Amino acid sequence: MNKLVKRQKIRYRIRKKVSGTATKPRLSVFRSNQDIYVQLIDDVTGVTLAAASSKDKEIAAQKGTRIEKSKLVGLAIARKATELGLSAVIFDRGGNLYHGRVKSVADGAREGGLQF
Template identity: 80%
Template sequence: MDTKVLRRQKIRYGIRRKISGTSQKPRLSVFRSNTDIYVQLIDDVNGKTLAAASSKDKDIAAQAGTKIEKSKMVGAALARKASELGIAAVVFDRGGYLYHGRVKSVADGAREGGLQF
Protein backbone atom coordinates (compact mmCIF):
# COMPACT_ATOMS: atom_id res chain seq x y z
CA MET A 1 0.00 0.00 0.00
CA ASP A 2 2.17 2.84 -1.27
CA THR A 3 -0.12 5.84 -1.39
CA LYS A 4 0.91 9.41 -2.15
CA VAL A 5 1.01 10.24 1.58
CA LEU A 6 3.26 7.28 2.46
CA ARG A 7 5.59 8.16 -0.42
CA ARG A 8 5.88 11.75 0.87
CA GLN A 9 6.52 10.48 4.42
CA LYS A 10 9.42 8.30 3.21
CA ILE A 11 10.97 11.26 1.38
CA ARG A 12 10.38 13.49 4.42
CA TYR A 13 12.14 11.06 6.77
CA GLY A 14 15.14 10.95 4.40
CA ILE A 15 15.33 14.75 4.38
CA ARG A 16 15.02 14.94 8.19
CA ARG A 17 17.89 12.46 8.62
CA LYS A 18 20.16 14.89 6.76
CA ILE A 19 19.11 18.29 8.12
CA SER A 20 18.60 19.71 11.59
CA GLY A 21 18.01 23.21 12.91
CA THR A 22 19.76 25.07 15.73
CA SER A 23 18.80 28.27 17.55
CA GLN A 24 21.24 30.23 15.34
CA LYS A 25 20.24 28.50 12.09
CA PRO A 26 16.74 27.01 12.55
CA ARG A 27 14.95 24.65 10.19
CA LEU A 28 12.28 26.28 8.01
CA SER A 29 9.65 23.54 7.84
CA VAL A 30 6.83 23.62 5.26
CA PHE A 31 3.47 21.83 5.46
CA ARG A 32 1.10 22.11 2.54
CA SER A 33 -2.58 21.14 2.73
CA ASN A 34 -5.01 21.31 -0.17
CA THR A 35 -6.18 24.80 0.81
CA ASP A 36 -3.49 26.31 3.06
CA ILE A 37 0.24 26.40 3.68
CA TYR A 38 2.00 26.49 7.05
CA VAL A 39 5.65 27.30 7.81
CA GLN A 40 7.66 27.15 11.05
CA LEU A 41 11.14 28.00 12.22
CA ILE A 42 12.20 25.10 14.42
CA ASP A 43 15.14 24.71 16.79
CA ASP A 44 15.63 20.92 16.75
CA VAL A 45 18.32 20.97 19.46
CA ASN A 46 15.89 22.33 22.07
CA GLY A 47 12.73 21.03 20.37
CA LYS A 48 11.10 24.46 20.12
CA THR A 49 9.20 26.35 17.46
CA LEU A 50 10.70 29.83 17.26
CA ALA A 51 8.22 31.40 14.81
CA ALA A 52 5.35 30.34 12.60
CA ALA A 53 3.17 31.73 9.81
CA SER A 54 0.36 30.37 7.69
CA SER A 55 -2.09 31.36 5.00
CA LYS A 56 -4.78 31.32 7.72
CA ASP A 57 -3.23 34.37 9.46
CA LYS A 58 -5.77 37.20 9.39
CA ASP A 59 -3.70 39.67 7.35
CA ILE A 60 -2.88 37.04 4.68
CA ALA A 61 -6.33 35.39 4.60
CA ALA A 62 -7.93 38.82 4.03
CA GLN A 63 -5.84 39.33 0.86
CA ALA A 64 -7.20 38.34 -2.52
CA GLY A 65 -5.01 36.16 -4.70
CA THR A 66 -4.08 32.67 -5.76
CA LYS A 67 -2.62 30.05 -3.41
CA ILE A 68 0.83 30.67 -4.91
CA GLU A 69 0.59 34.43 -4.25
CA LYS A 70 -0.54 33.77 -0.67
CA SER A 71 2.33 31.31 -0.20
CA LYS A 72 4.79 34.06 -1.13
CA MET A 73 3.13 36.33 1.46
CA VAL A 74 3.50 33.58 4.09
CA GLY A 75 7.23 33.30 3.32
CA ALA A 76 7.64 37.08 3.61
CA ALA A 77 5.69 37.13 6.90
CA LEU A 78 7.94 34.42 8.36
CA ALA A 79 11.04 36.34 7.23
CA ARG A 80 9.75 39.44 9.09
CA LYS A 81 9.23 37.41 12.26
CA ALA A 82 12.69 35.86 11.88
CA SER A 83 14.37 39.25 11.51
CA GLU A 84 12.61 40.43 14.70
CA LEU A 85 14.17 37.42 16.47
CA GLY A 86 17.58 38.19 14.96
CA ILE A 87 17.63 35.14 12.69
CA ALA A 88 19.31 35.67 9.32
CA ALA A 89 20.01 32.12 8.06
CA VAL A 90 17.85 28.99 7.94
CA VAL A 91 17.96 25.40 6.70
CA PHE A 92 15.08 24.71 4.28
CA ASP A 93 12.94 21.60 4.89
CA ARG A 94 10.53 21.07 2.02
CA GLY A 95 8.72 18.38 4.00
CA GLY A 96 8.81 15.76 1.23
CA TYR A 97 7.03 18.00 -1.27
CA LEU A 98 8.54 18.81 -4.66
CA TYR A 99 10.37 22.15 -4.76
CA HIS A 100 7.78 23.58 -7.11
CA GLY A 101 4.66 25.73 -6.99
CA ARG A 102 3.60 26.77 -3.49
CA VAL A 103 6.68 25.33 -1.75
CA LYS A 104 8.99 27.26 -4.10
CA SER A 105 6.85 30.36 -3.63
CA VAL A 106 7.29 30.22 0.17
CA ALA A 107 11.06 29.94 -0.28
CA ASP A 108 11.11 32.88 -2.71
CA GLY A 109 9.06 35.03 -0.32
CA ALA A 110 11.36 34.19 2.57
CA ARG A 111 14.46 34.97 0.50
CA GLU A 112 13.00 38.32 -0.58
CA GLY A 113 12.26 39.01 3.09
CA GLY A 114 15.97 38.65 3.84
CA LEU A 115 16.45 35.03 4.96
CA GLN A 116 19.56 33.19 3.76
CA PHE A 117 19.19 29.54 2.73
Protein backbone atom coordinates (compact mmCIF):
# COMPACT_ATOMS: atom_id res chain seq x y z
CA MET A 1 0.00 0.00 0.00
CA ASN A 2 1.23 3.44 -0.78
CA LYS A 3 0.84 6.55 1.37
CA LEU A 4 -2.31 7.83 -0.36
CA VAL A 5 -4.18 4.54 0.05
CA LYS A 6 -3.27 4.37 3.75
CA ARG A 7 -4.44 7.94 4.29
CA GLN A 8 -7.71 7.26 2.47
CA LYS A 9 -8.38 4.26 4.72
CA ILE A 10 -7.80 6.47 7.77
CA ARG A 11 -10.18 9.09 6.34
CA TYR A 12 -12.92 6.49 5.83
CA ARG A 13 -12.44 5.21 9.38
CA ILE A 14 -12.72 8.74 10.79
CA ARG A 15 -15.79 9.61 8.69
CA LYS A 16 -17.66 6.56 10.01
CA LYS A 17 -17.58 8.12 13.47
CA VAL A 18 -17.57 11.88 12.74
CA SER A 19 -20.64 13.62 11.36
CA GLY A 20 -21.74 17.24 11.59
CA THR A 21 -25.17 18.80 12.03
CA ALA A 22 -26.50 22.32 11.53
CA THR A 23 -26.00 23.18 15.20
CA LYS A 24 -22.65 21.38 15.57
CA PRO A 25 -20.98 21.20 12.13
CA ARG A 26 -17.91 19.23 11.18
CA LEU A 27 -14.70 21.29 10.94
CA SER A 28 -12.96 19.55 8.05
CA VAL A 29 -9.26 20.19 7.38
CA PHE A 30 -7.52 19.55 4.05
CA ARG A 31 -3.78 20.02 3.93
CA SER A 32 -1.87 20.27 0.66
CA ASN A 33 1.89 20.75 0.37
CA GLN A 34 1.67 24.56 0.35
CA ASP A 35 -1.81 25.52 1.57
CA ILE A 36 -4.43 24.51 4.10
CA TYR A 37 -8.21 24.60 3.64
CA VAL A 38 -10.92 24.44 6.32
CA GLN A 39 -14.68 24.00 5.96
CA LEU A 40 -17.65 23.91 8.31
CA ILE A 41 -19.92 21.20 6.94
CA ASP A 42 -23.48 20.19 7.80
CA ASP A 43 -23.45 16.49 6.84
CA VAL A 44 -27.21 16.06 7.31
CA THR A 45 -28.04 18.35 4.39
CA GLY A 46 -24.65 18.12 2.67
CA VAL A 47 -24.00 21.87 2.79
CA THR A 48 -20.80 23.80 3.43
CA LEU A 49 -21.66 26.54 5.92
CA ALA A 50 -18.36 28.44 5.84
CA ALA A 51 -14.85 28.03 4.48
CA ALA A 52 -11.41 29.56 4.93
CA SER A 53 -8.01 28.86 3.45
CA SER A 54 -4.47 30.11 3.41
CA LYS A 55 -5.18 31.43 -0.11
CA ASP A 56 -7.62 34.04 1.20
CA LYS A 57 -6.33 37.54 0.40
CA GLU A 58 -5.87 38.76 3.97
CA ILE A 59 -4.06 35.56 5.01
CA ALA A 60 -1.94 35.22 1.87
CA ALA A 61 -0.75 38.81 2.27
CA GLN A 62 0.68 38.03 5.73
CA LYS A 63 4.34 37.19 6.14
CA GLY A 64 5.23 34.07 8.10
CA THR A 65 5.61 30.33 8.02
CA ARG A 66 2.96 27.87 6.92
CA ILE A 67 2.25 27.01 10.56
CA GLU A 68 1.66 30.68 11.41
CA LYS A 69 -0.67 31.03 8.42
CA SER A 70 -2.51 27.89 9.52
CA LYS A 71 -3.24 29.51 12.85
CA LEU A 72 -4.65 32.53 11.00
CA VAL A 73 -6.90 30.17 9.02
CA GLY A 74 -8.18 28.73 12.31
CA LEU A 75 -8.91 32.22 13.61
CA ALA A 76 -10.69 33.11 10.35
CA ILE A 77 -12.97 30.05 10.46
CA ALA A 78 -13.75 30.75 14.12
CA ARG A 79 -14.74 34.31 13.23
CA LYS A 80 -17.01 33.07 10.42
CA ALA A 81 -18.56 30.47 12.72
CA THR A 82 -19.39 33.05 15.38
CA GLU A 83 -21.00 35.22 12.69
CA LEU A 84 -23.23 32.23 11.91
CA GLY A 85 -24.00 31.80 15.61
CA LEU A 86 -22.01 28.58 16.03
CA SER A 87 -19.84 27.94 19.06
CA ALA A 88 -19.25 24.16 18.99
CA VAL A 89 -17.84 22.01 16.18
CA ILE A 90 -16.64 18.46 15.60
CA PHE A 91 -13.01 18.38 14.45
CA ASP A 92 -12.14 16.24 11.40
CA ARG A 93 -8.39 16.10 10.80
CA GLY A 94 -8.91 14.46 7.40
CA GLY A 95 -6.52 11.56 7.89
CA ASN A 96 -3.59 13.82 8.76
CA LEU A 97 -1.69 13.52 12.01
CA TYR A 98 -2.73 15.99 14.70
CA HIS A 99 0.60 17.77 14.49
CA GLY A 100 2.11 20.80 12.83
CA ARG A 101 -0.27 22.72 10.57
CA VAL A 102 -3.36 20.67 11.51
CA LYS A 103 -2.72 21.31 15.21
CA SER A 104 -2.11 24.98 14.45
CA VAL A 105 -5.53 25.28 12.77
CA ALA A 106 -7.17 23.67 15.79
CA ASP A 107 -5.32 25.99 18.19
CA GLY A 108 -6.36 29.04 16.16
CA ALA A 109 -10.00 27.92 16.09
CA ARG A 110 -9.98 27.37 19.86
CA GLU A 111 -8.37 30.77 20.35
CA GLY A 112 -11.14 32.27 18.23
CA GLY A 113 -13.80 30.83 20.54
CA LEU A 114 -14.78 27.48 19.02
CA GLN A 115 -15.23 24.47 21.27
CA PHE A 116 -14.37 20.96 20.07
